[in-house]
Amino acid sequence: MVGTTTVDVLIIGAGPAGLALANWFRNSEIRVLLVDKKPGPTPRGQAEGLKSTTNEILDSFGIGQQIAAESWRLEEIAIWGPREDGRSGIVREQVIQDKVEELGTVRETMLQQSRVEHHMLQNLLFHSNISIRYSTCPVTVEIDASCSHQGNGYPVKTGLTREKQCDNNSNGSPTTNGVNGHNLVDEHIHAKYIVGCDGAHSWLRKQLGVVLEGDLTDSVFGVVDFVPKTNFPDIRRVCYVRSATGTILIVPRSNKEVRFYIPVGSGSNSALPDPKDWTLDRILAAARHIISPYTLEAGAVSWWSAYRVGQRVGSHFSRYHERAFLVGDAVHTHSPKAGQGMNTSIQDAYNLGWKLRLLLQWRLSTRSADGAAPAPEEALLRTYEGERRPVAQDLIAFDRGYLRLFAAPSAEFDSEMLRAMKFTTGLSIRYPKSCVVQLPRGVDDLGPSLLKADLVPGKRLQDFQVVYQADGIAVRIQKRMQATGAFRVIIFAGDIAGANQFARVQSLGKFLADRGSGLGRLTTPSEGDDSAAWKKVPVEVLVVHCADRASVELLAMHEVYRPWSSDQGYDYWRVFADAESVFEGHGRVYERLDLDRQKGCCAVIRPDGYVGAVVDVGDFQGLRGYFEGVGMLEVGGA
Amino acid sequence: MVGTTTVDVLIIGAGPAGLALANWFRNSEIRVLLVDKKPGPTPRGQAEGLKSTTNEILDSFGIGQQIAAESWRLEEIAIWGPREDGRSGIVREQVIQDKVEELGTVRETMLQQSRVEHHMLQNLLFHSNISIRYSTCPVTVEIDASCSHQGNGYPVKTGLTREKQCDNNSNGSPTTNGVNGHNLVDEHIHAKYIVGCDGAHSWLRKQLGVVLEGDLTDSVFGVVDFVPKTNFPDIRRVCYVRSATGTILIVPRSNKEVRFYIPVGSGSNSALPDPKDWTLDRILAAARHIISPYTLEAGAVSWWSAYRVGQRVGSHFSRYHERAFLVGDAVHTHSPKAGQGMNTSIQDAYNLGWKLRLLLQWRLSTRSADGAAPAPEEALLRTYEGERRPVAQDLIAFDRGYLRLFAAPSAEFDSEMLRAMKFTTGLSIRYPKSCVVQLPRGVDDLGPSLLKADLVPGKRLQDFQVVYQADGIAVRIQKRMQATGAFRVIIFAGDIAGANQFARVQSLGKFLADRGSGLGRLTTPSEGDDSAAWKKVPVEVLVVHCADRASVELLAMHEVYRPWSSDQGYDYWRVFADAESVFEGHGRVYERLDLDRQKGCCAVIRPDGYVGAVVDVGDFQGLRGYFEGVGMLEVGGA
CATH class of the missing domain: 3.40.30.20 (Phenol hydroxylase, C-terminal dimerisation domain)
Structure with a gap:
């Protein structure tokens, strides 16, 4: 006998996106279930940087102070390049402030993903309308797209499986085959909405038939978090170090640690190095080579990885008349250099969450302003894709330009850098006209x-x-x-x-x-x-x-x-x-x-x-x- | 069979003073035992305001950010007085900033004592050298004053009793009679030092034969923490409201609460009102009368009390060749108006703690600078009384002047008020010359x-x-x-x-x-x-x-x-x-x-x-x- 549970929102994945989404439903009567195939909270994650908008979001969840207390602030950026006298080695070209005047506050802080998740998770604990189940993943999903948002129906039926059947090493659920999936179901969830926050290998994305679009130029990065023992003088600043043999990004963290990003190759599929070939020693040797003649030895290494990233955006961010949504890495991927992965995931979720909350607790008028279809609920929820997909596309375009900027700085380096810093804060985002972004009467677009x-x-x-x-x-x-x-x-x-x-x-x-x-x-x-x-x-x-x-x-x-x-x-x-x-x-x-x-x-x-x-x-x-x-x-x- | 435990420092009382003292011994191998007759942490305490020096101290314990996050800041002070046109009622005389330029930071915040204690207590939890026992109190103490500080002796022998024998309602231990006390002992503690942080009715003070000195003018105060429903316009500022019928002090707190201090009488013993006669309704009626014609009703009342305070200072702050110490309320008492009770207790403890820590972990040279007695350990520990007793005496003199200032403001009100604000920050404290306060060679006093x-x-x-x-x-x-x-x-x-x-x-x-x-x-x-x-x-x-x-x-x-x-x-x-x-x-x-x-x-x-x-x-x-x-x-x- 397989049991059935009814909720308003089923969230797949309890990473930064899923937890941020769930935080929107605190202090309400909206029933939310998060499931994650992991056996428990993430002990460690790759993402790290928090941009100002993200810090504002965390503040609005009431956890900004705790997070700020643990975070390391970034305030200065040093740019290093090859010596101009033709001899080997690097020189400091300039130091700029990591600051955007319009913000009036810290632009960027560093805190590892697991701590950000920890605080978002703690923030849910005393809200009985929100449940989390680990070691649980979906294996089937059926959506009745004809169901009206006005009614009280639960058109999303999802089958979950538990414990051992969730294979942590696989990139999704045990099977994507509907028939086999049905055999594994331990519980049926009836929901009004389902949201896939299930990361780059999203199971829900595949079920929804959403494809990631983009070119096939991928990159392989080595990343190391460690206590450096070095005489490189700017080790406590954000550094872009461009030498004859490559470019590294250095980002200070708390506890005397720094993070090094070392790109180890990019190109089309066949030309790419295999991340598995890159050991810690090999990555550190590459870094050492770039910052030579300065010395570099590693004290304690708390984490390292070599991984591959492409630049892709999902064809759709929502499906089935806005009954199913994809958020964060599930629907866009890009390089880690601009520190936008966790930030964009949280910001996607932040955009979607209040719209779901609004229509789950407020009955919208059936008489929409212009009398035309679609229903106001659908119009509201469509703005999620309408607002966030262009951001993901811009991010990818930005990502490419940003990499170019550091590969070959131009005379406009300073202004380009400032533009980049503004972009990553989200200050340049402008959502298009919609039912929730209204221009003055008679005005169709702003001059x-x-x-x-x-x-x-x-x-x-x-x-x-x-x-x-x-x-x-x-x-x-x-x-x-x-x-x-x-x-x-x-x-x-x-x-x-x-x-x-x-x-x-x-x-x-x-x-x-x-x-x-x-x-x-x-x-x-x-x-x-x-x-x-x-x-x-x-x-x-x-x-x-x-x-x-x-x-x-x-x-x-x-x-x-x-x-x-x-x-x-x-x-x-x-x-x-x-x-x-x-x-x-x-x-x-x-x-x-x-x-x-x-x-x-x-x-x-x-x-x-x-x-x-x-x-x-x-x-x-x-x-x-x-x-x-x-x-x-x-x-x-x- | 009565067991024996050996520690370096035995602290009687786990209130603000005892907890602050214990915090000095984190990250050391010094063995510390705190005992308190209460069955557990204080659910509620009278004290509330944190002055800047205290906040610096809490910061130095690593708990400043948590405490700041919970505290309510005080930034403006409004002074109200009787109407000058002879009609009844009050008028706003001026608004001043609660600020001292030299500080460059917030002078004063509000957080209730139990939360301050909570954070200090939490901060001890992972330090296995520090233990706390509740429902435990001392009943006997013997001190061998001949024991040298240079040696490794434990000259303080204290008998503790547990559980029911600690009567919470009595103002001390079950008995101060040595013989009866011995019968109650559950455990003997052998310690190098004993510190009484056991409050205004200190048991240790009595054992040490220390008397409180001062005049017999006591005051009775009513204090109420509540959500006010009022049209008094400055309810979210610190207010001194002086009317024809009395003066009240209003201090905003978090959660929409405010605290009212209402003096209900002062004088010599026989003329004093009995605090027991003052019910909540009576105290609120007195307040209502003072701020009339503004309305005042109470929403939720979270705490109230009527109590009596005198102004006294102990004859000694340490005894038995600096083997026994008294800290905080145990050795000085004063009115709550200047918000100095908890602050002074924490600051006393902060003064003593590092001295004990220094000589418990660093062997002082027997050749003192001038070759004269006393031993350097004793000289160091004597500076506790030498530094803190004058502060307590100044505080009492200040307390009297402060009350006068509000009873009858003079033309120099502003400068007097600023002087008062500086005093309570501790900026005007200067400890005298000693082995730890040294003037340039040849200089005996500063010009x-x-x-x-x-x-x-x-x-x-x-x-x-x-x-x-x-x-x-x-x-x-x-x-x-x-x-x-x-x-x-x-x-x-x-x-x-x-x-x-x-x-x-x-x-x-x-x-x-x-x-x-x-x-x-x-x-x-x-x-x-x-x-x-x-x-x-x-x-x-x-x-x-x-x-x-x-x-x-x-x-x-x-x-x-x-x-x-x-x-x-x-x-x-x-x-x-x-x-x-x-x-x-x-x-x-x-x-x-x-x-x-x-x-x-x-x-x-x-x-x-x-x-x-x-x-x-x-x-x-x-x-x-x-x-x-x-x-x-x-x-x-x-």
């Missing part, structure tokens, strides 16, 4: 001037520092916006010390609180007014003003900006000033985002921190239109 | 100009930010100096881009490494050169230069500044630049400490972060003289 602006639909809200009106404590806005599934309406209220602007912001407050034609149904609880009821509200209203902080009295502002709960009194932490903090300086948000200090503006921020829409403070219908477009409010209101 | 300087023997080394020469990462110096028991010689090397100054610093390096007449026996391992051997060295050499960082090559400096270990290569983290960091700005150490950028200077920093001596970079014998004075080197050398 070049708007594209360069810093508060633009489809771009990530740049993290910035503000201070709480109530207590003067500094906070970074992305950290303030925890991953609860809520949208935020941020009112950049301008100088509300002026009576006119204050009146405009108060009128907007009235509209935001209005449960009829305004946004009240989204911003205030439908039942009760205790703090628990407030936590279920799908839109949180925040205010960032630039008036003299001493001239503003929080309690004089409209109640929607400092709502009352019957058990905890006022919420004092929704209104911020763009002001000098006591200890952390001035965030200068209005300057950095180029905002009008008199008129201000109003931004809808999606649950994942991306800008959904930007409207004038007085454009009430523009604001309402956004949520009608997503399907969260009926078109026309009330 | 007023030197006393005002920022790098002075007896004062705490002001925390400052520098960047590592090797990787550019910013670090705060107090955090860099972990509580390992090591002294630090910090060479403020000046501008070593100049050849002359570089040569002076190299010569000093040679002296520091010289195992004969120099400091080599203290700065370099006596056996082996692996990283474990380096960890046992009692003096760590650090360099802070102010040259252009790019002009300095770390590996060109003397090896004592970047020593080699056979398993881990060079130590890259001993040389710092006073330079701009990539992300955290410029520490401006030379400016802040008013150091000569050409000549620099050389400071001995004690294991507890206080300055022991300051000498010229060329004054080799001045440097050696310090360690001869402590007894760590034979006078005259080699």
Whole structure:
């Protein structure tokens, strides 16, 4: 007798992507099952670098501080090249700061994958709606694509097998043959959605008939994590060392360790070296040769590997009318040099998670804004592929250019390097127009001037520092916006010390609180007014003003900006000033985002921190239109 | 049959003082036993505020980040007073920043005592030399004061009792009668030292015949931790609210809670209200009356109490030729208003701990610098009372003035308040001359100009930010100096881009490494050169230069500044630049400490972060003289 379990979301693979996805479902009633063929948490993983956007994501899961405490920061990059006098050896060409001004914070930190996974896993432990089973893998899957997203059906039927039948050494499940698979099934899972976070050799990808596309130029890398004993002077900086015999990338880690990346060959299949031929000694000898005449001996070696990477992107990121999804390495692969593997996996998952959460806990309106098909649920979920596939494609194009940049630096090296650093932070990503990225009415595409602006639909809200009106404590806005599934309406209220602007912001407050034609149904609880009821509200209203902080009295502002709960009194932490903090300086948000200090503006921020829409403070219908477009409010209101 | 256990240090009481003391013995072979009559860790404690020095101490135990993550920061103080127009009610008089410029960091944070204890306790768990027994208390103690510190004797014999015989409700042990006490003994502990961290009703204090001295003016306070529901606008600031009917202190905490301190009476014994008469409702009513016309209702109340405090200091802090010590509340009591109880307890323990550790793991020379008695061990341990008793006395004088300040603010309120804030940070503490606080030869006391300087023997080394020469990462110096028991010689090397100054610093390096007449026996391992051997060295050499960082090559400096270990290569983290960091700005150490950028200077920093001596970079014998004075080197050398 084979049992059946019913869940909302079945996640295949508990690596960085699967764990990040599961973290979206904390503090909800959505039932989630993660399965992984591994016998337990990863003791060790290849990935290591965390980019700023990823750190913001981990912060939004509430685990940023623990991770920062363990991470090693990277702040300087040294570029070494061959001596120009024709003699053998290398010279330091320049040292640049590993910094992107727009970020205003650390761009990159190092922490090994297993620790990142550890914190994401720990973060799930006290959420009984989320379960994890190790030594478990899927062997069959059937999807009823005709099932409507509006209904309460569970169209994804997956057969799981346990324990010994999950062969860790195979690159997938014991069999991909449906008939044999059925014989192995220990349990059936009925789910609304299935997500493959099962890595480069993804079993689900094969079941879905998704193929990886790309050229056949693969690379073989040697990677070593070790305590170096060397007189190379820049060993505690990120180093690109280009010598006559090759290029290595050196990245400092904690505990006196460094990581060396040593490319040992690339080309088409037949010309490639076999990773199995590369021993630790051979890899270290190659590194030693490149940094000669400096010495290099290895103290403790904590991990090493030689492996092969290609550059490919999946033909689809979702299938079966958005019932099945592929995330991370399961759907794109690239070289490790730009440190984008774990980051992109987590960011893919972060993009998908809130969309699933939204429609599993909020019934979308059947009357979509333009009355056309597809159903709003499908439109919402399609944006996952629409947003993330171009990122994967860009990443591969970037990866090639990045490798070229270091092979042969040009006169524009500095600006190219800065562009590369910006790219890997994700600052240059802009998601296309969709139901969750809305342009002003009548505008189909943004002109070049708007594209360069810093508060633009489809771009990530740049993290910035503000201070709480109530207590003067500094906070970074992305950290303030925890991953609860809520949208935020941020009112950049301008100088509300002026009576006119204050009146405009108060009128907007009235509209935001209005449960009829305004946004009240989204911003205030439908039942009760205790703090628990407030936590279920799908839109949180925040205010960032630039008036003299001493001239503003929080309690004089409209109640929607400092709502009352019957058990905890006022919420004092929704209104911020763009002001000098006591200890952390001035965030200068209005300057950095180029905002009008008199008129201000109003931004809808999606649950994942991306800008959904930007409207004038007085454009009430523009604001309402956004949520009608997503399907969260009926078109026309009330 | 009653068993016997032998330890080096027996600590009575596992509260903030006892746990802080025990933390000094991590990573050593010193055997420590803590006993506490409580059945387990404190679920809740009265103390709450952490001052900057305490946070530095917790950082030096390696638990600063966890504690900071849980703490609530305090940044603004609002002063409210009665309306001046004669009508009833209160008005906001001013808002001041809770900041002391010299600190350069947060002055004060809030975290409840039980969480502070939790982190200190967790930090002991994997150190098998440190044990804790709850439900255990001492009932007898005998000390053989004739025993020499030079020998290997265990002159402190303590009888412990367990379980039910420890009555939690009594203010001490079941009996202080020696005969009855002996009947209850379950186990004898033979120890070299005993330390009473057993609180205001200290059992050990009574055994030692130490009396608390002070006047008989006590106060009764009501304290409530709760979620306020109020329209008082400054509820998220520290507030001193002075009305016609009384004064309250409001301190914000995490989780939307605040703490109210409400004095409900003071005076001599007979005039004092009985704390038992003060119910929660009565205390809240008193508070409500003071902040009227603002409303005040209580949401969840997590803790409240009414209690009585006097201002007293023990006649002695140590007895029996420095075999027995009293720490924290056991030896001084004062009002909770300045938030100094837990802080002073931890700081007392921090002062004592390194001294015990030093002489338990380093045989002091019998030839003291001036050839006179007492033995160097006794001289070292006497500095505990010599340093901490005046602090307790100052604290009580401060406490009285502080209460007056708020009762009737003067025209100098701002400067008085700043002075008060500096006092509570400990910035104004200066320990007197002793074997561990040495003035230049021939100088018996410092003139007023030197006393005002920022790098002075007896004062705490002001925390400052520098960047590592090797990787550019910013670090705060107090955090860099972990509580390992090591002294630090910090060479403020000046501008070593100049050849002359570089040569002076190299010569000093040679002296520091010289195992004969120099400091080599203290700065370099006596056996082996692996990283474990380096960890046992009692003096760590650090360099802070102010040259252009790019002009300095770390590996060109003397090896004592970047020593080699056979398993881990060079130590890259001993040389710092006073330079701009990539992300955290410029520490401006030379400016802040008013150091000569050409000549620099050389400071001995004690294991507890206080300055022991300051000498010229060329004054080799001045440097050696310090360690001869402590007894760590034979006078005259080699």
